Amino acid sequence: MAKITNISGFPEWLPEEKLVEDQVIETIKHIFLSHGFVPLETRSVEYVSTLLSDGEVTKEIYGLQRLQNEEAEKSEASLALHFDLTVPFARYVAEHFNALNFPFRRYQLQKSWRGEKPQEGRFREFYQFDVDIIARDELPLCHDAELLQIIEKVFTKLNLADYTIRVNNRKLLLGFYASLGLSTEAQRKAIGIVDKLNKIRVDGVAKELACALNLEQSKIDQILALTKIQIKASAAAAELAKITGSDELLKQGISELLRVIELCPDRTKDKVVLDLSLARGLDYYTGTIIETHLTPYPALGSVCGGGRYEDLASRFIKQKLPGVGMSIGLTRLLSAVFKEKLIPVQKKSPTTVLVTVLSEEERPTSIAAAEKFRDSGVAAEVFHLSSKLGKQIDYADTRGIPFVAFISDGGAKVELKDLTTKEQKEIQITEWCRSFSSIANKQ
Amino acid sequence: MAKITNISGFPEWLPEEKLVEDQVIETIKHIFLSHGFVPLETRSVEYVSTLLSDGEVTKEIYGLQRLQNEEAEKSEASLALHFDLTVPFARYVAEHFNALNFPFRRYQLQKSWRGEKPQEGRFREFYQFDVDIIARDELPLCHDAELLQIIEKVFTKLNLADYTIRVNNRKLLLGFYASLGLSTEAQRKAIGIVDKLNKIRVDGVAKELACALNLEQSKIDQILALTKIQIKASAAAAELAKITGSDELLKQGISELLRVIELCPDRTKDKVVLDLSLARGLDYYTGTIIETHLTPYPALGSVCGGGRYEDLASRFIKQKLPGVGMSIGLTRLLSAVFKEKLIPVQKKSPTTVLVTVLSEEERPTSIAAAEKFRDSGVAAEVFHLSSKLGKQIDYADTRGIPFVAFISDGGAKVELKDLTTKEQKEIQITEWCRSFSSIANKQ
Numbered sequence: 001m002a003k004i005t006n007i008s009g010f011p012e013w014l015p016e017e018k019l020v021e022d023q024v025i026e027t028i029k030h031i032f033l034s035h036g037f038v039p040l041e042t043r044s045v046e047y048v049s050t051l052l053s054d055g056e057v058t059k060e061i062y063g064l065q066r067l068q069n070e071e072a073e074k075s076e077a078s079l080a081l082h083f084d085l086t087v088p089f090a091r092y093v094a095e096h097f098n099a100l101n102f103p104f105r106r107y108q109l110q111k112s113w114r115g116e117k118p119q120e121g122r123f124r125e126f127y128q129f130d131v132d133i134i135a136r137d138e139l140p141l142c143h144d145a146e147l148l149q150i151i152e153k154v155f156t157k158l159n160l161a162d163y164t165i166r167v168n169n170r171k172l173l174l175g176f177y178a179s180l181g182l183s184t185e186a187q188r189k190a191i192g193i194v195d196k197l198n199k200i201r202v203d204g205v206a207k208e209l210a211c212a213l214n215l216e217q218s219k220i221d222q223i224l225a226l227t228k229i230q231i232k233a234s235a236a237a238a239e240l241a242k243i244t245g246s247d248e249l250l251k252q253g254i255s256e257l258l259r260v261i262e263l264c265p266d267r268t269k270d271k272v273v274l275d276l277s278l279a280r281g282l283d284y285y286t287g288t289i290i291e292t293h294l295t296p297y298p299a300l301g302s303v304c305g306g307g308r309y310e311d312l313a314s315r316f317i318k319q320k321l322p323g324v325g326m327s328i329g330l331t332r333l334l335s336a337v338f339k340e341k342l343i344p345v346q347k348k349s350p351t352t353v354l355v356t357v358l359s360e361e362e363r364p365t366s367i368a369a370a371e372k373f374r375d376s377g378v379a380a381e382v383f384h385l386s387s388k389l390g391k392q393i394d395y396a397d398t399r400g401i402p403f404v405a406f407i408s409d410g411g412a413k414v415e416l417k418d419l420t421t422k423e424q425k426e427i428q429i430t431e432w433c434r435s436f437s438s439i440a441n442k443q
Numbered sequence: 444m445a446k447i448t449n450i451s452g453f454p455e456w457l458p459e460e461k462l463v464e465d466q467v468i469e470t471i472k473h474i475f476l477s478h479g480f481v482p483l484e485t486r487s488v489e490y491v492s493t494l495l496s497d498g499e500v501t502k503e504i505y506g507l508q509r510l511q512n513e514e515a516e517k518s519e520a521s522l523a524l525h526f527d528l529t530v531p532f533a534r535y536v537a538e539h540f541n542a543l544n545f546p547f548r549r550y551q552l553q554k555s556w557r558g559e560k561p562q563e564g565r566f567r568e569f570y571q572f573d574v575d576i577i578a579r580d581e582l583p584l585c586h587d588a589e590l591l592q593i594i595e596k597v598f599t600k601l602n603l604a605d606y607t608i609r610v611n612n613r614k615l616l617l618g619f620y621a622s623l624g625l626s627t628e629a630q631r632k633a634i635g636i637v638d639k640l641n642k643i644r645v646d647g648v649a650k651e652l653a654c655a656l657n658l659e660q661s662k663i664d665q666i667l668a669l670t671k672i673q674i675k676a677s678a679a680a681a682e683l684a685k686i687t688g689s690d691e692l693l694k695q696g697i698s699e700l701l702r703v704i705e706l707c708p709d710r711t712k713d714k715v716v717l718d719l720s721l722a723r724g725l726d727y728y729t730g731t732i733i734e735t736h737l738t739p740y741p742a743l744g745s746v747c748g749g750g751r752y753e754d755l756a757s758r759f760i761k762q763k764l765p766g767v768g769m770s771i772g773l774t775r776l777l778s779a780v781f782k783e784k785l786i787p788v789q790k791k792s793p794t795t796v797l798v799t800v801l802s803e804e805e806r807p808t809s810i811a812a813a814e815k816f817r818d819s820g821v822a823a824e825v826f827h828l829s830s831k832l833g834k835q836i837d838y839a840d841t842r843g844i845p846f847v848a849f850i851s852d853g854g855a856k857v858e859l860k861d862l863t864t865k866e867q868k869e870i871q872i873t874e875w876c877r878s879f880s881s882i883a884n885k886q
Contacts, residue, residue, distance in 0.1 A: 004538045004759045007522070010486035011545065012535065013540055015549060019481045034817040036794035036824035036844075039461045042552050043453035043568055044487075044554065048510070050445050062507045062706065066558035067491070090856040094454065097459055101791060101841055104825055106458060111487065115509035125486055140827050142806060148809075184522035238594045242814075252812070263806065265814060316447045348544060351479035363585060363706065367592075371708060384546055384583050398544055 006142070009116075009124030009380075011331060014347045021334050023343070024158060025109065028129055028328065031153050034105040035146065035296040037131055040106040042088035045079040050091055059083045060115030062370030070367035081113040085327070092281040093134065101144075103135040121300050121332045134312050141256060144308055145263035147326055151292055151304055158164070160342040162295040163303075165268075167383075169257045170285050170307070173251025173276075174244070177195040178228060180219045188222065188283065189213060197227060201430045218262075227277035227436075232263045233269040236327035240274075241400030256287055278413045286310045288328055300336050304328045347400040351381045351418070352436070354396040356406045363412045369429065373405075376433030380405075393419070452559075452839070454774060456781075459791045459843075464777050465603060468552065468788075471572055472773065474596050475550040480574050484548040485531035488522040493534055502526045503558030508745040516689070522555040527808045528573045528770070536577065537759030540748065545764075546578040546586075552773070554834065564743050564775045566803030572799055575768030577881070582590050582765040584699060587731040587751055588706035590769055594735055595711040595769070603785040605738040606746075608711075609718035612675075613728050613750070616719075619669060620694025623662045631726065632656060633666065638722035640670060672718035676704045676712040683717070699730055731751045733769055743779050747771045790843040794824040798848045802829045808854045816848075819876030823848075836862070 029171035033039075034039050051061055062081045075419060082088045085108050093100065108130045118124055121374060131150065133143045155163045168235070170191070177187040193208045200208070202224060209220045229237050240254045257274065264272060281287045288309035294303060306326025339342050355370040357363050366382050383392045383399070389406070396404050397419060405414045416432065417424040449455070456464060492503055497668060503763075505524045511536050525531045536543065551573045561567055574593065576586045591608060598606045613634070620630040636651045643651070645667060652663045674682050683697045700717065707715060723732045730751035737746060749769025756764050780786050798813040800806050810826050814821035824844070826835045832849070839847050849858045859875065861865040 001532075001760070002494075002758050003490055004534050006538065007486065007488065007490075008489060012486055013484070014539060015481040015483055015547075022482050034822045036460040036792050036822055039455070039465050040458055041461055043450065043455055044556075045450065045453060047446055047450075047567070050447075061510045064505045064524070065508060067504045067506045068558065068612075081507070091445075091447050095449065096455075096457060104458075105824075113487075115511065125488070135827075142810075142825065142827055145810075146825070149814075207836045253828055263810065265810065312747060317446050318446070349479050349481055350476045355476075359636075367588075367706065367708065371592075379477045379479055382585065382589070384578075384585055403711045 008121075009118030011123055011125070011335065013334070017334075018339055018343045018348065019344050019347055020337065020345055021330075024330070024334065024337070025129075027157050028154050028330075029107070029109070031157065032131055033149060035105075035150060037107040039104045040089070040092070040108045041360065042082070042092050042108070044081055044111070044142050046082050046088060046091065047052045048078045048080045051080055051083065051087060062113050062115055062312075072153050083114045085110055085114050085128055086325075089130070089132065090313040093321065094313045094319075095200055097317055097319065103133055103139065103411065105131070106132045107131045107154070116260045116374075120333060121329075123331050123335075126329070126331035128317055128332075129330045130325060132312075132323050134184040134212060134321050134325075135321035138323070139308075139324060139383070141259050141261055141288075143324050144256075144260045147290065147306065147324060148260070148264050148272055149268045151326065152264075155292065155304075158272070160294060160333075160337060161297065161340075163271070164293055165272045165366075166230075166278045166291045166293070167257070167260070167272055168274070168276055168278040168289050169253040169287055170289055171249045171287055172243075172253030172257060173226075173249040174278065175253050176245060177223070179245035179247040179250055180222060182219075186213050190335055191279045192281060193279065194223065194227060195281045197277055197279075197293070206330070218439075219238060229276040233264065233272040233274055236261050236274045260288055262282075269281075280305065280307060284309050296334055297340065300332065303333045349381070349399040349401055350379050351396075351399070351401045353380045353403045353405050354380045354392065355407065356383045356389055356392045357383050358406075358408070362386075362407070362410075366407050369405060369407045369411055369414060372429045373433060377437050378433045390436060393417070394398045447581060448772075449678075452561030453564075454568070454778065454779070457788075457871065459788050460781055462779075462787055462788050462790055462793065463780065464773075467780070468572075468773070470600050471597050472550070472552070474593060474600065475574055478548075478593060480548045480550040482549045482738070483532070485525070485528070485535050485551070486552060487524055487554070487737070488524050489493055489531060489534065491521045491523045491594060494523055494526065494530060498751065505558055526557045528553055528571055528767075532573070532575065532758055533756040536764065537756045537762075540760055540762065545580065546576055548574070548576045550574045557677050564772075564778060566778075569772070569774035570777075572771040572773045573768060575766050577764050577766035580763050580765070582703050582751075582767060583708055584731075586767050587699075587703045588711075589716055590616075590733065590749065590767055591703070591707050591715055592711045594733070594769065595707075595714045598735060598747075599710075599714070601778060602802055603737060603776075604740065604783075607736055607738055608715045608716055609673075609721045609734045609736070610700070610739045611717070611719055611732050612696040612730055613732055614692045615686075615696025615700060615723065616729055618696050619688060619883075620666070622688030622690040622693055623658070623665060627856075629656050630705055634722045635724060637666065637720065639723045641724075645670075647729070655789050656742040672717065672719040674717055676707065676715040679704050679717045696730075703731055710790075725750065727752050731767060736827040737779065740779055740783065743772050743775065745772070746776045746779075748770075787828075792813050792842040792844055793822050794822045794839075794842070796827045796846045796848050797822045798823055798850065799835045800826050800829045801851070804824045805829075805850070805853075811851050812848060812850045812854055812857060815872045816876060819873050821876045836860070 046170035064079045071261050099303050113125050149163050174187045177190050193205055197205050206220050208216045285307040287308035291302045294416055308324040312320050351372050355366045358365045370380040370382045404417045414427055416427045507522045554570055556568050573746050586689045617630045620633050636648055640648050647661050652658045728750040732750035734745045735747035751767040753765050755766050796816050798809045813823040813825045836847050845862055847860045857870055859870045
């Protein structure tokens with residue numbers, strides 16, 4: 001027998017779990033589409049040089065090699081699986097630059113692969129759901145606010161758990177550090193250190209700021225004091241007014257944050273927390289930074305993160321393309337959904353009605369009835385045997401199919417049994433489907 | 444600048460093409476779900492031994508190697524990308540056997556990878572859309588008919604071009620060859636030769652049957668005569684009655700074909716052709732075999748093929764799991780859609796309404812109006828600047844966004860311009876959306 005063990009870091013869901021994943025995907029996709037984001041998909045592979053040349057050698061990349069590669073073809077450029085969706089997106093935009101309209105807003109749901117050691121919430125093969133808006137030369141702040149609005153709608157609609165959208169601005173941080181007299185290089189390093197706050201706590205950050213940057217205690221205290229500002233967006237203006245410092249970048253960061261919050265609808269503001277401890281590790285970000293956490297599951301880490309960058313694709317094309325984007329860690333999110341039972345995993349089938357079969361002679365009648373259900377928008381299945389009705393009902397029960405139909409009089413009479421209430425009644429298929437769909441749509 | 448060329452065999456669509464691909468996917472998915480097929484997704488990788496051990500060494504497999512692999516880990520079992528969805532599905536069913544309910548019906552839309560030389564309709568990275576129904580021990584013929592019904596619904600609904608669903612039965616072929624006195628081994632070889640009919644034509648097949656199987660002319664003539672039977676399903680019974688031969692397998696093949704056709708709804712029968720020249724290369728199939736072609740594009744090859752097999756997963760598990768399934772070559776199909784312009788590629792955006800912005804002060808009013816459109820099920824986008832209205836209308840025009848909204852009186856007044864008819868009128872957002880959606884749903 002061939003080996004059939006699972007492979008660590010390459011998760012696979014059961015059918016009933018995949019139904020839940022698809023429901024989550026549909027919810028998110030619907031919101032992205034309703035904001036005019038166009039779907040995009042890149043190939044799974046890039047040249048290794050494309051993936052490596054931004055200096056990010058820490059990413060564990062899977063290279064590809066054709067097992068039957070002939071000697072003569074050994075020279076073909078080496079390919080590898082992408083490790084995120086940002087690099088392929090940047091390459092795609094550069095490659096198809098003249099065919100795209102800017103500002104360009106796209107969403108992208110694809111798998112990425114990383115050879116890292118698998119652990120909770122970290123996989124070797126995983127789905128990410130990215131949205132970005134990129135523009136030529138200038139990108140207004142309204143887009144940063146739109147992303148916050150979208151994140152709020154996604155996590156409210158998914159209704160998995162209480163959540164917080166944390167927001168900060170890199171210019172505020174850099175400007176604040178500058179006003180303390182830190183060099184550009186030291187500002188950058190300070191961000192990296194503050195980003196570790198959750199891991200190494202306040203003491204660890206203080207120690208690293210002292211050792212790595214040789215900062216005096218009063219400056220460390222001020223940096224740490226800034227990280228303590230974590231307040232509701234509605235109180236942001238009053239709180240930000242207290243931050244002193246004449247640095248231009250600091251002022252700009254504060255004003256950007258205020259404008260972004262101002263442009264959020266009220267229901268979004270309610271979920272947004274101005275969190276000046278938020279730093280995000282990547283050098284990439286230059287303005288707004290965002291992270292979302294499910295409040296009851298801090299160990300899970302961020303389920304959605306992003307921010308504003310000045311330059312998407314200058315590695316590939318001579319164009320200034322600023323953007324703002326975010327990525328939902330779909331596989332991480334789903335792993336929590338299943339582990340913590342955040343969405344009930346019940347239905348093993350998308351079927352709503354199982355049409356029974358009284359005898360093989362009458363099978364065509366059942367097939368026709370099932371088709372009538374489907375034509376009216378209700379998923380139906382015809383039982384595959386003409387066994388005892390009890391056995392047919394058991395089939396539906398086991399799979400979570402809620403209704404069973406009995407057809408008689410050559411299709412003229414249809415009775416429907418609700419397996420939840422055990423109630424059975426005669427119905428007209430089209431009428432019943434209309435009323436069923438209108439109830440289902442409201443849920 | 445890093446290299447941004449395309450990679451031969453790894454197609455990427457433009458956003459407006461991806462919108463069309465998603466529309467095709469939605470259409471197919473909806474039909475699969477309406478028949479109760481559960482979605483399933485396997486990891487992209489398998490052990491190389493899993494992919495190779497069925498002796499199919501002709502498949503060009505992409506192996507994976509972690510670029511940063513440490514010496515100590517060199518021993519880890521080698522992984523490769525799957526080259527189809529059948530092997531991963533078989534492995535998955537064996538691995539999760541006790542968690543699945545049989546008969547098990549699933550659909551699976553995923554990419555596969557093959558290192559073959561790219562050519563028209565053949566890619567190195569491609570999507571396939573598979574459905575299979577598998578059972579323990581016995582699988583009734585009604586499922587073969589259901590697949591034909593589904594294929595008919597898919598290609599009628601996609602409305603790409605005229606098409607034919609060709610159907611045959613392996614038992615009929617093997618039994619017919621047996622009745623001519625061919626050995627089991629020769630029967631198998633004859634199927635492989637007849638399968639090449641389209642490529643090497645009648646003369647080529649005759650020659651190969653003579654040379655490879657050493658058949659006398661009269662038998663060759665009978666084999667070729669059988670391939671000439673290509674008739675509408677409605678005439679199948681009369682035509683099949685003419686086939687003589689006492690072989691039991693032949694009789695069983697004929698009776699299976701007749702029962703499968705009998706169980707097809709009339710609209711399916713209209714599209715099904717009994718084609719006794721259909722052989723399909725794979726040894727795998729044991730009964731019903733199916734292929735679908737777009738009539739005006741014979742060079743494209745089969746866009747959907749499948750059939751019945753006795754044994755899905757005996758390589759992995761001691762269980763007899765007969766099944767019937769088919770695979771739609773989605774990437775091949777889409778390549779034809781774009782090349783032959785079978786679906787208009789127009790919209791560059793999913794947005795229905797662009798909400799204009801008169802000034803930055805009034806942006807929140809436009810944001811609120813856009814949200815009202817979305818809440819009523821209509822995709823809306825807010826223009827990112829407060830430029831001249833002409834420029835904002837141009838933005839919509841360029842992207843194929845059909846409507847532009849103008850908001851005044853702090854949101855109290857909404858005017859909508861239809862960019863197709865140039866008509867402009869005042870509307871109530873909720874009411875307008877309701878009527879728009881009901882028209883859109885009918886299309």
